[in-house]
Amino acid sequence: MPAQDPVAIQDHYPDEFAVCYGCGRLNTHGLHVRSVQEGGESVARITPRPEHTGIAGFVYGGLIASLVDCHGIGAAAAAAELAEGRAVGDAPAPRFVTASLQVDFVAPTPLGPPLEVRARIVEATARKAIVAVSVIAAGVTTATGRVIAVRIPASMMNG
């Protein structure tokens, strides 16, 4: 587990659920999205690599979709923790997966500055959450998205 502060929900996924290319701390090739709680929202900050370009000078849309996806899932997991009266890190984190992902690219995202990805729970039950996500570059919202997150089904636990 990384010794970084503040605590991210992904630091507390059980090892077997911590291999995701987008947010798994055990995926050595991955993006390592880390979602932390700030004032009722989940926030992730990440600087794309130079190769994460789409059109020259701008961030690849697939990377933005990946950030929306993993951070939305992290926010859903954190919300489930909080709803059960625990703080993030009190117990192994619940693992959600993505049922549906929507991203609207509202402005080109410049490649270079760190991106801030903010997630807000729109609605949630113990088994499902709808999460609204924004991607912000240099103070400008460049993409908005929505993730429908569901608790991991039994069919995905024997991979």
Add this chain to the structure above:
Amino acid sequence: MPAQDPVAIQDHYPDEFAVCYGCGRLNTHGLHVRSVQEGGESVARITPRPEHTGIAGFVYGGLIASLVDCHGIGAAAAAAELAEGRAVGDAPAPRFVTASLQVDFVAPTPLGPPLEVRARIVEATARKAIVAVSVIAAGVTTATGRVIAVRIPASMMNG
């Protein structure tokens, strides 16, 4: 340009638009999505790398979103070529970018087999297309998506 057959629309993007992480032939770190025309649809085939895992044994959703995105864009570009009476490869390909991306993950996608990504134009004008995309693994459709593709705006051509 790769010497592969059959011809992919991405082989014919002008060099300055061929750096995309998802589909740029000049991005040495990228995924190299190649979209070819088959019987009225565009088809891309790609085998995810071992690190492209989400949950162990299954493909990362962000990769699936990336494939839907780049292949949808490629299909839109190919459709624009065909609508103007050219075949893919007759001229430098038009470049579209993503306005909106939707992906529904209808079944877990096994990590291992090659994926087939199929795109069908739902509607198109010279400047915009709506593209329906399916991701198929071992004969099973595991994700469906929709891309709204628009001709690259002037604001993205000075990156």
